[in-house]
Amino acid sequence: MQFHRYRSVWEHEELLGRLGRIRHVALDMDGTIYMGGSLFPWTGAFLSELRELGIGYSFLTNNPSKSIADYLAKLASLGIAATREEMYTTTLATIDYLREHYPAARRLFLLGTPSMVSEFEAAGYVPTADSADDVPDAVVAAFDMTLEYSRLCRAAWWAKQGLPYIATNPDRVCPTDLPTVLVDCGSICAAIEHATGRRPDVTLGKPDPNMLSGILARHGLRPEQIAMVATASTPTSKWPATPGRWACWCSRARRRSTSPRRPSTGPISSPNTSARWANCSAKPAGCSPERRRRRRNGSRTSHNRQSGARSAYSAIRNTESSGAVYSG
Numbered sequence: 001m002q003f004h005r006y007r008s009v010w011e012h013e014e015l016l017g018r019l020g021r022i023r024h025v026a027l028d029m030d031g032t033i034y035m036g037g038s039l040f041p042w043t044g045a046f047l048s049e050l051r052e053l054g055i056g057y058s059f060l061t062n063n064p065s066k067s068i069a070d071y072l073a074k075l076a077s078l079g080i081a082a083t084r085e086e087m088y089t090t091t092l093a094t095i096d097y098l099r100e101h102y103p104a105a106r107r108l109f110l111l112g113t114p115s116m117v118s119e120f121e122a123a124g125y126v127p128t129a130d131s132a133d134d135v136p137d138a139v140v141a142a143f144d145m146t147l148e149y150s151r152l153c154r155a156a157w158w159a160k161q162g163l164p165y166i167a168t169n170p171d172r173v174c175p176t177d178l179p180t181v182l183v184d185c186g187s188i189c190a191a192i193e194h195a196t197g198r199r200p201d202v203t204l205g206k207p208d209p210n211m212l213s214g215i216l217a218r219h220g221l222r223p224e225q226i227a228m229v230a231t232a233s234t235p236t237s238k239w240p241a242t243p244g245r246w247a248c249w250c251s252r253a254r255r256r257s258t259s260p261r262r263p264s265t266g267p268i269s270s271p272n273t274s275a276r277w278a279n280c281s282a283k284p285a286g287c288s289p290e291r292r293r294r295r296r297n298g299s300r301t302s303h304n305r306q307s308g309a310r311s312a313y314s315a316i317r318n319t320e321s322s323g324a325v326y327s328g
Contacts, residue, residue: 024221025050025057026088026212028230029071033059036177039078047080057086058215060230062169062205064091064142064185067115088215090168090205091119094140096214097204098125102164105137111155111188112142112168130154138164141192141200143174143185152191160196169205206230 008015027033033043050057059075059082066074068087075082098105107126110117117127120140128136130151139158144151159165167189174182185205193199204210212226 018224021224022227023055023225024215024219024227025055026060026215026226026228027057028206028228029059029061030063030175032230033080034078035175037078038177039080044079056219058088058219059086060088060206060211060215060228062090062171063174064089064094064116064168064205065113065145065174067119068092070115085218088211088218089119090142090211091116093204093208093211093214094142094166094168095120095123095125096217097166097202097210098138102138105164107134107136109136109139109155109158109163110142111140111147111151112144113146116142116144116168132157136163138166140166140168141185141189142168143171143182144188145182147188152188156192156195159192159198165198165200167200167203167205170203170208171205 010018030036032040033046034040047057059071061071066089068084068089071087071089072082072084098108106124107128108120110120110127120127128134130148131154136158139155141155167185169184170186171184172186172190174184176182186203189200189203202208206228212223212228215221216223216226
């Protein structure tokens with residue numbers, strides 16, 4: 001195995017040994033393997049390489065607005081054959097969370113799309129109506145592109161009554177290549193908080209560890225056997241302590257900025273057969289030893305992305321001493 005360039009807190013041989021223990025990769029979807037309706041050109045080769053190595057993978061998304069069947073159809077339209085067992089959405093993470101923490105809950109007020117509601121129904125839950133007489137066991141707020149004002153008010157009412165209140169994901173907006181802003185679950189929950197003073201009891205989805213914990217349980221994996229591959233859009237300081245886990249951060253391809261600000265010098269790379277499954281980047285230009293030390297200690301994080309249409313599976317960072325996973 002050979003890397004062209006990489007950045008790691010480990011020496012080369014130790015890095016390769018740790019990479020060799022990975023048996024499963026959790027792949028973020030929109031912005032990582034495709035953007036909107038376009039598959040990135042390196043995705044197919046990357047997935048083939050994982051299969052040749054005997055490394056399993058799951059498609060992970062913070063977007064609960066579509067059902068598993070919808071996502072499988074989406075992947076198929078892009079030329080990716082996937083199974084239901086290879087999908088893990090925040091809807092499934094929420095169902096797993098409810099089963100573990102609220103096993104008696106069966107009736108839910110679901111602030112979400114019909115596709116999401118159908119997933120909860122298939123799991124045995126009963127959606128309650130927009131009525132003060134139809135009392136749920138818990139409230140679930142999600143990315144709802146069919147949002148109705150009366151249902152938003154009802155969710156706020158139940159949250160104010162102190163019922164268990166769960167958010168499927170923290171995203172304020174959903175990525176899109178369309179000329180619009182897609183208001184996501186985090187913004188919907190912010191409206192409820194502003195009206196009631198109450199935040200969700202738990203917010204699932206990346207970076208909540210329940211997303212990876214569900215995959216670990218489903219596939220019988222240990223934490224050091226899984227790697228997360230995602231875009232670096234979430235501030236890494238918000239990732240909780242997750243001893244032994246890996247994070248591979250991708251720089252999202254985008255148009256070159258016309259801003260006078262200095263262009264990004266963040267991690268850039270692409271899947272490479274000589275690297276076998278990941279090619280890691282060099283350190284950012286102008287990064288002093290003191291700054292690198294602070295980053296290793298978790299006191300600084302970076303949100304650098306690569307300008308231009310280049311791919312990036314990059315910047316494997318794991319601070320084992322503190323148990324946290326950081327992007328470069």
